[in-house]
Amino acid sequence: MGYFSDIYKGIKTLLTGMSVTGKYFLTSRKGAITQQYPDNRDTLKMFERFRGEVVMPHDENNEHQCTGCQKCELACPNGSIEIIWDRGLDETTGKKKKKIDKHIYHLGLCTMCGLCIEACPTDAIVWAQNYENSTYDRTQLTKVLNRPGSKVKAGIED
Amino acid sequence: MIITLSITKTIQDWLIGMMPEGVASILAMVIVALIYLAIFAVAGLYLVLLERKVAAWFQLRIGPNRVGYWGLLQTMADALKLVSKELTGTIKADKFLYNLAPYFVIISSLMALAVFPFTKEFQAFDINIGIFFLIAISSIGVIGILLGGWSSNNKFALIGAMRSGVQTISYELSVGLSLLTMVLLTGSLQLSEIVEVQKEGWLILQGHVPAIIAFMIYMIAGTAETNRAPFDMVEAESELGAGFHTEYSGMKFAYFFLAEFINMFIIAAIATTVFFGGWLSPFGITESLPWLGIFWFLGKTLVIVFLMMWFRWTFPRLRIDQLLTLEWKYLLPINLVNIVIMAIIVWLNLTIKF
Known part of the structure; x- marks a missing residue:
């Protein structure tokens, strides 16, 4: 019965993946990592390990x-x-x-x-x-x- | 004021007052075609923008936000840029086929749009073999891709095109069979009639278990039909450059690009019409206002388009042998069994109707 358990496992892992990306999609507004550089040059502070x-x-x-x-x-x-x-x-x-x-x-x-x-x-x-x-x-x-x-x-x- | 939504007939009636009937009907067709062309060219561009925005949100980015408010004019600007670019080509390309291919692809995807009922009677061409027409027309696009890949005289393009042929021919079966499963319920291929049947409950509810299985198979096969990730063996940036459109530039490239997104819209629109009740509102809440059907139709379609984008930014890509294994060993047998189950359900009258 490996055939049906494969299908079940496949669907389950795909849904797990979709829930992970779905969570990222919903929280993307708060956690966007893009810096809009020339606009925020007054407030932009690079992280501590940045090699300037x-x-x-x-x-x-x-x-x-x-x-x-x-x-x-x-x-x-x-x-x-x-x-x-x-x-x-x-x-x-x-x-x-x-x-x-x-x-x-x-x-x-x-x-x-x-x-x-x-x-x-x-x-x-x-x-x-x-x-x-x-x-x-x-x-x-x-x-x-x-x-x-x-x-x-x-x-x-x- | 009564706004009649039967556009072809309205325009034809208006034109018949001015000229002989034959000329009027041809002119009416041309006018409707131009309206559709204009609307869907713009709609395709906004689908590209939606894809880019959704991709950005999945990856915790912001996405295009410079051109126009919130980036709304970004893809318009891109299209303008592509129009103004030089059309380059290879010396040893088969010039005639090379130039023909993009039009093949874009026309076949635009033709499919004609049969969708966007709301009650708002339909350019209510053909009585609607579903059959859609299945047929959606596989013509692959000829354009094969032509483009062959005539470019480029190995990457040829490999991409051959893969596209393999993929489309395989997955065409699943798309057709999963839609046939639903046709068992409706008893008609005409799209307006299919929507009419769903006034007693959307087909995905009427057909319960086999309908849900059919919908899942349809979504997988439909995503493969549009050559989108995780089934993007055709374009495969990581191994084939850009696949069949490696040698295309400027507006011809834009045609291929636009066709991909319009195809995505078509796949979603078929799913909406066949599984989710087309322009019907949930529980018939806006039944007295038929023009609101456009809103419901587009809303449902966009939800399914979003689902396909979600697939794209979540799932890992398949290898070509995995692609064929999925189709021939999994989807096709399940689909055939599913048709039998659906037939039994229809025969024993086990459908859920409200």
């Missing part, structure tokens, strides 16, 4: 967390990150120590793979959620992530 661009957060003392270890530069598959570094005297210990001069990020090259952020041991670079990245001049896509005059936060290397 790589930024380096600074605190109120203009201190970042980058130690200049260059792991992000090594992790980047297409050379979007360049770090210009130098050795300077450390105030507390008096020893010579590596620190960044410029953390250069080429947004135009970046494929948003996120390997640099995973590689960073001190969470110095994170994803930003901005999305309007187009410019009229591509030199504006080369960004220096550390702000002028900033320095590394004390104790971050420990």
Whole structure:
């Protein structure tokens, strides 16, 4: 009697499927995922995991967390990150120590793979959620992530 | 004021006052044909819009909402764009058949519309073999598809067209037999008479169990007839490009596209007429106002059209062998048994009548 049970099962599973899509149809007004972008650009906020661009957060003392270890530069598959570094005297210990001069990020090259952020041991670079990245001049896509005059936060290397 | 709804006769009577009878009747036919053509071209466009909106809602999207209020002019704009586009073609195509095919498809689907009673006496052509005419005409469309696929001189198009032939010829049987099951109840092939019979209860109630089985088979086979997903082996975007209309562009493509949606409307309209009482209102609540029948007819038809859209956005597509298994091993035997059951029910007078 496999023939009739096949028919029964077939109809049952089809009706289950229809009830699922039917529910989505009825609730679609509330849960529409389409963003009507240019109209809602004032209120549109991208979700937390959106990969807009790589930024380096600074605190109120203009201190970042980058130690200049260059792991992000090594992790980047297409050379979007360049770090210009130098050795300077450390105030507390008096020893010579590596620190960044410029953390250069080429947004135009970046494929948003996120390997640099995973590689960073001190969470110095994170994803930003901005999305309007187009410019009229591509030199504006080369960004220096550390702000002028900033320095590394004390104790971050420990 | 009495508005007579028998349009062909009204126009003919009005024209006979001005010219000889023969000319008048031909002119009346042309006028009615033009009215139908205009109405259903626009109706087809709005069915496309409905499909896009419904698809969007099923997928939690918004759908077209830019052109006109709520996107209402979107498909009009699309049609205008398609009219203004260049008609390209392949060099090695069979030019005559290639150009003929779209007209074959669109004309066969528009011809079927002539016999539907939209409300009491509002019918262009009340032929006494109505159901037979519909079954016959709905399978002529596949010749257009085969012509298009063959003459395009393109392998994708040819495969799509051959699949269409296989599919339509197989499922034609189920459509015909499920409608025949209902004809056992009505005792007439004339559509106006079928609606008349249903004043004692819609046929799906009169025929209870076998009628419901027949309706289910009709919906499956009807969806397959229109070449819509889950039976879209013909167009099969994922494997055949666009199937038989791969090589068509501009307005010829639009004809194929429009014909698909008008065919969907026809399948739904047949289901409405045969199973759900055509233009009759439920419990006869608007019986004194026959022109409201148009509203009931279109309402029921749109519900069934929605059901077909629901199928499309829910069910997974069938492979070609599964398609044929479904028809020959399941639908056809069930259908034949169903006819016998219906015959016994009619013979023993077990129908439900109010």
